[in-house]
Amino acid sequence: MKPKFYFMVMLVGSLLGLLGISKINYLSNREREFNGVLVKVEATGADAYKVEEIVTFPIERSLSNIGGIEEIRSTSEVGRSNIYLKFKESIDFKAKSIEIREKLDLVSAYFPREFHKPHILRYDPAQKPIYIASFESKTLSINDLRLYLENKIKPSLSSLEGVNLVEIAGGELEEVQVSCDPFELESYKISLLDVVNRIQDLNKNFQLGHLYSNLVELERSISFDGKYENIFDIQLTPLLVKENGKAILVKDVCKVSKKPRDSSLVSRINGIEKASVFIYGTSDSSIVLLSGQIENTINDYLRKDVSYSVHTDLSRDLFSRLKFFGVILFALGLFFSIRFKFKTINVKYFIITSLLSLFFMFFLISLLKVKVTEVSLTAFLLSLVLFYLYIVHFRFKKKNLAANFLVFFALSLLGVMFFVSYFDRILIKEYLEFCFIFFLSLLVLVVYRFYIYKESPKEKRISKLEFQKLVTFEVIIKKFKVKTTKKIAESKKKYLGNFYIFPASTLFLSILGLIYFINTDFSSKLENEGYEISAVLEFPAGTAFEYSNKITKGVEEKLKLNEGISDVISKVESDRSFIIVKFKENTKIDKALLTSLKKRAGNLEEAYLHFISDLETPLLNEFAYDLSGPDLEILEGLINEISKKLKEKDGVEDVVLRFKPSREELELIYRGDKFTHSGISISEFGEQLRTAIQGGVASKLFIENKEVDIRVRYDETFRKSVRDLSFYKVKNIFKGFVPIEQIIEIRIKKVPSKIYHKDRTRVLSFAVQTDLNAKSSRELLNSIFAVLNSDINYRLTEYSDIGNKSLRDIMFKLFFLSVLISVFLIDYKKEGSFLRIASYKEIFHFFPFFFLLIYFHQSSFGFYLQLGFFVGFSLERAFGKAILSMSVLRELFFLTLIVNLLVPPIFFSFSLLLTTMLIYLFTKRFYYQVSSRWSRGNLLQSWLEILSRIRKDINEIRDRTSKVEKNTP
Known part of the structure; x- marks a missing residue:
């Protein structure tokens, strides 16, 4: 086949990629799924x-x-x-x-x-809704609006492919409450269960049969319509007919009214309660496509008098990331155009090559049905930058240099993937995704360049105006260069003239860098999840909804006081509340921010607040531990004592309990023989008591175009305190009423809200937020635990994730050390002697580089920083001093500056990568320059000469000391 045929095939692929952009399954970041x-x-x-x-x-x-x-x-x-x-x-x-x-x-x-x-x-403990919208109406109340959403909108949304769960919150679902007076019921010998059963029996339609006439050949059905039509029908329901023929109706012993349910699902937006919809997607759903289907479905079924506002839409977050990707791509194109202005390179062909390559990558991605994340976009941008550097600076060099870079880079990536393949499945997927997109993008760029890219004649003429601009720019640069050269010369004379200043400073920075290298987290992927974080506020089981709602509202009000927060969205249930905190643009989520949010929320004795983002643990420097043993009361006491002791220690910021503490409950204990002879079974007793307190749903009533429950229970005046239990009586098999005080004993007992197990053993967990590292934190805990406990049945262990994280850290650090060792071995193979190799300088460069990088970033050595190191390391090893030339670094500096100015926190991965690569190359250049000038200034050529100079200085000091001692009387 002819080459033009291949070119046409790629053009068709680029066109299809451009048309199929909307079909790409793009994710904000690859989430760590709970396996x-x-x-x-x-x-x-x-x-x-x-x-x-x-x-x-x-x-x-x-x-x-x-x-x-x-x-x-x-x-x-x-x-x-x-x-x-x-x-x-x-x-x-x-x-x-x-x-x-x-x-x-x-x-x-x-x-x-x-x-x-x-x-x-x-199960996914960090699952967040992909879509949140609130609804308003001028004609419908919030209760009716919620009912409308439940009946009309929710079924349509639930049927969409890719939707896992739809929840409707806000407002109150109403019910018809039949509130009974226990004394009135007892006077007629009627129990609550009798009321429930009577309503169930009568609120029905019966089909009685058919009548058939032979004369007119007509069949008629006979039915009995007993369904309630309104509340008055319930009130007129007969419960008992007395001997005198008088009927005892429901209204004689109970109050019938329409009221909101006791427990509900409430949603608030910035403290204002609204009817809202929360939609959760499946793990394999395409968020971009699903978001469009959700909006279309809502618009199709929405009434004209109802409007809605979208508060969370992950597809909008994705489009924001794609928008900034486009902005960076445009800025790079503009930069390339300016840089090519006075060169012999045709910028039009370069831009066309880049765009066609991007569209062809979209085509391959959609064809292979690959999930694309920010990693993919970063990989393509990096391939474009390196392709530009190759075109501008290295196209006249030997071709094998570019091949050497690819080999070094590929081996580095394969090496790190091999080291962590067993410990971090998600990180391996991200490295694989980066490798696939990066090398494929480079390949497509090279192929397109072969057919499209053409160089203009080298004798390209420059116009007078262009020449004048160039001369003016050159004069400005020369003036700046003269001033800086003068200052640098003064610094050289001052610092490099002294033999010991340079090695002492290098050794100091190396030791400092080694300390940072040992203590820095390598296993956390440093990335921002956007402008929001999610938190869960957990309450003990059985907590009243009113209490949970009150505490949650207080937390929302405190969080809203933070100036950097734009919105606080909550979904409140009886035992837990889900809170989404949205930040203003350009807000960086870091340790100080999360700590301030937790402190602002205050001390919640009856609740446990925790963030569910992957960022929480590394940013808060939080270490979790499990305390296991047979007795829950002893476990809780030990943890309370440990918490008190830890808070007294320096370096410990807070101790967070990851369990719901025990609470006081009423315990009903039946009185042996008295209960047996009462004529009541335990199940009947429990059912009657539960109906009296919580109520029992007897039937349904269709009223005002909506279906509501009919709930029967005691009136609220008999359900306020423990003393009300003294009025409770239960009906036995002899149709008599027995006071519950005669057959049971009431005790107040402390019982666990939840019983926690780990590997079939009772366990309670807690977390320590501290400035200490994992080892120091562990030693501190062991010392405190040894004093408090001597029973071998109670053991303190690290949370499993801490062990895995520590192991990942160790493997990462071993890999980076092996990179340095491999450099020594490669140079030794070339030189044949360890005395002649120059790669020992890597030690005095790598650790200072690591110190500078982590110090300025104030973060872990995460995924994008690792990639930046691999790129810089591979470029330097492949191109040597050519990549360290000032012209190349100047290009990289301007590229990095442009990206840092344009990139917001929501899309900063490419900025991190370029910054890391630039810092690596600049520190390498600076070290080589200073070390060579120091060696030349002190006439030193090898390690042996340096050592001999040090011995000479030591001997001179000894001679001076001995002379001083001799001259001293």
Whole structure:
């Protein structure tokens, strides 16, 4: 086939890529998915201890035999058990689902009848909604608006492909409450369950049969319409007919009214309650396409008198990142155009090459159905910058230099992937994505350049105006150069004239850099998730919704006082609240910000506030620990003592409890024989008492074009305090009423809100926010724990993630040290002797570079900083002094300056990469220049001469000292 055919094929691919941009599945960042599942069991009527004994322990014993499980954690609380299975990174949890289901079926066969079957769910502790919108109407109340969203909007949104969950919050769902007087009921010998059953029986339509006439051949159906049409029908429901024929109606013993439900799902936007929709996507959904489908669906089913505002839309975040990618691409193109103005390179062909390459990459990505993240965009921009540097500075050099760079860079990336492949699956995916896009982009750029890029004649003429501009610019540069040269010469004379200043400063910076190298976090990926973070406010099980709502509203008001926060969005439930904090543009999410937010929220004794972003742990320098043992009361006491001791120590900022503390509850204990002879079973007693306090839904009523529950329970005046229990009586099989005080004893007891397990052992967790490193924090904890505890059954261990993170850190640091060792070995192979190699200078350059980089960034040595180091290292090893020439570094400096000026925090990965690469090359250049001038100034050519000079100076000092001692009387 002819080369032109290949060129035409690539042009068609670029055109298809341009047309198919909207179909690309683009993600903001590749999230760290929880590699595991949640087994959820509803255990109606059981307390935490019973749930632990009947449900949690048997399931844990059964599932612990499944291969590939890294950790089993569980929580047992009133009426519910959650078992979290975390698999090893190399195991696909989906392949284990059948085995899990089989074991759960065997265990659940022994559950009581009132317990539900176990459910297996995909679990993601950091799952955030992809779309949040609030709705308003001038004609509908917030309650009616929520009902409208539940009935019309939610079903349509739930049916969309890629939608995992749709939640409607805000407003209050109403119900018809039948509030009964216990004394009135007792006077007619009617129980609450009698009221519930009577309403259930009568609120029905009955089909009685058919009548058929042979004369007219007509069939008529006979039905009985007993359905309630309004509240008055409920009030007129007969409960009992007395001997005199008088009927006792519901209204005689109960109040019937329409009221909001006790518990609900509330949403607030900046403290104002609104009806809102929260949409969660599946892991494989395309956010950009799904967002468009969501908006179309809402617009199709939305009433004319209802409007909505979008507060969170991940596709808008993605478009913002893509917009800034386009801005950077345009700025680079403009910079290239200016730089090519006085050169013999045709800028038009270069820009066309870049755009066609970008569109062809879009075509390949859509064809392969690859998920694209910010890593891909960064890889393409880097390939474009390096392609530009090659065109401008290295196109006349030997071709094998560019090949050497690619080899060094590829080996570096493959090496780091090999080192961490077993410990960090997500990071490996990001490195693979970067490698694929980067090398493929370079290949496409080179191929297009071969066919499109043409050089103009080298004798290109420059116009008079252009020449004058060039001369004026050159004069300005010369003046600046003279001034700086003079100052540099003075500095040289002052500092380089002294033999010991340079080596002493180099040694000092190297030691400082080594300390930073050892203490810096390598395993965290430094990246901003956008302008928002998410937090969860957890409450003990059974917490009243009014209390949870009150505490959450207080936290929202305190957070809103922060000047950098633009919006606070909340979704409140009875036992937890989900809070999204949105920041103003150009706000950097760092340790100081997160710490201030937690302090501003205040001390929440009955709640636990934690951020669910991956940024929280590395930024807050937080280390988590597990305390395991058999007795929950002792565990909680030990952690409280440890917390007090730790807060007294220097360097400890805060101790965060990662569990819900025990709380006081009423415990009802039946009185043996009295309960047995009362004629009441335990299940009947529990059902009557639960109906009296919580209420029982008897039936449904269709009223005002909406369906509401009919709930029966005691009136609110008999449900206010513990003393009200003295009025409660339960109906026995003899149709008599027994006071509950005669058959039970009421005690106030401290019980756990949740019972936590780790690998089938009771455990409580806490976190320490400290300035210390992991080792020092561990030693401090062990010293305190040894004083407080002497029982071997209680053990303190690091949270599993800390161990994995430490191991990843060690592997990263070993890899970077192996890079330095490989440089020594390569140079030794060339020179044949360790005395002649010059790569020892790498030690005195790498560690000062590391110190400068981390000191100025004030961050971990994350993914993009590592990439910047690999690029700079590979460029220097491949091109040598050519890449360290001032013209190349000047180009890189201006490129980095442009990117840093244009890039906001939402898209700063490329800025980090370029800055790191520039710092590496500049420090390398500076070190080589200063060291060579120092060597020349002191007439030193090798290590042997340096050592001999040091010996000579030492001997001179000794001689002077001895002369002084002799002359001293």
